[in-house]
Amino acid sequence: MLLHDNYYVIIGGCKVKCFAESYEKLGLNMNKEVLKSIAEQMVAKGKGILAADESNPTCKKRFDSVGVECSTETRRNYRQILISTENIEDHLSGIILFDETIRQKTDDDKPFVSVLNEKNILPGIKVDTGAKDLALHPREKATEGLEGLRDRLAEYREIGASFAKWRSVITIGENLPSQACLRANAHGLARYAALCQEANFVPIVEPEVLINGDHNIEKCYEVTKKILKELYKELIIQDVYLEGTILKASMVIAGNKCPVQNTPEEIADMTVKCLKECVPTNVPGVMFLSGGQTEIQSTEHLNLMNSKYKDLPWKLSFSYGRAIQSPVLQAWANGDDDNAKDLLRKRIKMNGLATLGQWNKDME
Numbered sequence: 518m519l520l521h522d523n524y525y526v527i528i529g530g531c532k533v534k535c536f537a538e539s540y541e542k543l544g545l546n547m548n549k550e551v552l553k554s555i556a557e558q559m560v561a562k563g564k565g566i567l568a569a570d571e572s573n574p575t576c577k578k579r580f581d582s583v584g585v586e587c588s589t590e591t592r593r594n595y596r597q598i599l600i601s602t603e604n605i606e607d608h609l610s611g612i613i614l615f616d617e618t619i620r621q622k623t624d625d626d627k628p629f630v631s632v633l634n635e636k637n638i639l640p641g642i643k644v645d646t647g648a649k650d651l652a653l654h655p656r657e658k659a660t661e662g663l664e665g666l667r668d669r670l671a672e673y674r675e676i677g678a679s680f681a682k683w684r685s686v687i688t689i690g691e692n693l694p695s696q697a698c699l700r701a702n703a704h705g706l707a708r709y710a711a712l713c714q715e716a717n718f719v720p721i722v723e724p725e726v727l728i729n730g731d732h733n734i735e736k737c738y739e740v741t742k743k744i745l746k747e748l749y750k751e752l753i754i755q756d757v758y759l760e761g762t763i764l765k766a767s768m769v770i771a772g773n774k775c776p777v778q779n780t781p782e783e784i785a786d787m788t789v790k791c792l793k794e795c796v797p798t799n800v801p802g803v804m805f806l807s808g809g810q811t812e813i814q815s816t817e818h819l820n821l822m823n824s825k826y827k828d829l830p831w832k833l834s835f836s837y838g839r840a841i842q843s844p845v846l847q848a849w850a851n852g853d854d855d856n857a858k859d860l861l862r863k864r865i866k867m868n869g870l871a872t873l874g875q876w877n878k879d880m881e
Contacts, residue, residue: 552761
């Protein structure tokens with residue numbers, strides 16, 4: 518399944534075919550070469566992305582868990598550790614930031630974005646405004662944030678961001694997910710992606726299948742397959758250039774309350790099988806979210822996929838948040854900045870090795 522080289526725009530109420538080089542004449546700015554180059558940099562060999570884009574309420578939960586007050590300044594202090602740690606560029610291609618963070622500066626008044634640029638780490642930005650209750654569908658969510666997105670992207674471009682992230686959540690349960698939920702979230706992700714590419718942002722599309730529940734791995738596989746197929750159908754309808762996108766995917770894994778927990782090998786096999794059946798070959802990379810797995814589990818599963826499957830059409834990498842940050846946050850909360858930095862370097866190195874299939878437990 519490949520995206521065609523022609524594009525369509527609406528002019529005077531009519532859908533008109535045009536080539537990418539005609540975009541400039543039509544007042545649009547998408548540059549396929551720029552998008553492809555950024556996407557390839559995001560999945561560079563041995564590297565991945567740190568997700569540091571927690572909203573303020575989510576950040577408060579994390580800070581509460583380690584007994585730290587959550588304020589603008591404490592959030593800045595903590596994220597300064599993540600951004601300024603030496604040599605993280607060895608295994609990080611990008612960091613996803615929150616709106617507050619992308620505007621902040623270091624203690625010596627240097628913008629966070631400038632620090633990342635000096636390290637050749639791409640600054641990214643979370644642009645959705647959260648998953649809200651889906652009307653008429655109890656227990657299901659649809660992600661919002663399309664209103665005003667074009668203008669926000671223009672502002673983030675001026676600040677220095679080069680890629681964006683939008684997360685949708687899919688719940689597995691009795692009679693869930695509904696087709697309405699799948700379609701609403703896939704359509705939202707596709708419209709977001711189109712707006713991003715219009716502004717020369719590489720969109721990370723993230724349809725997270727939640728680990729919460731007692732469902733088995735087969736059910737997770739079935740639901741993941743459904744949302745991925747719906748997503749790529751919508752992306753192609755919206756004429757999104759797939760070579761300039763990144764998929765942030767859940768691993769196929771049993772629910773955290775399921776009495777049968779599968780082996781790492783089974784999880785790796787089922788995940789790759791699902792990707793092969795759903796993800797177009799011209800997508801440059803799949804970056805996994807940790808989704809409730811421990812630091813070791815998320816690294817081990819990624820490593821198994823890369824060590825066992827050598828001929829996949831896309832790079833398999835990481836875009837972890839808690840699976841990298843948890844030990845770092847605890848050390849920082851204890852007042853040990855040096856240890857926090859050491860733990861950050863260690864976790865991103867372990868995951869960088871996992872992208873090459875070169876990690877093993879003895880390294881931990």
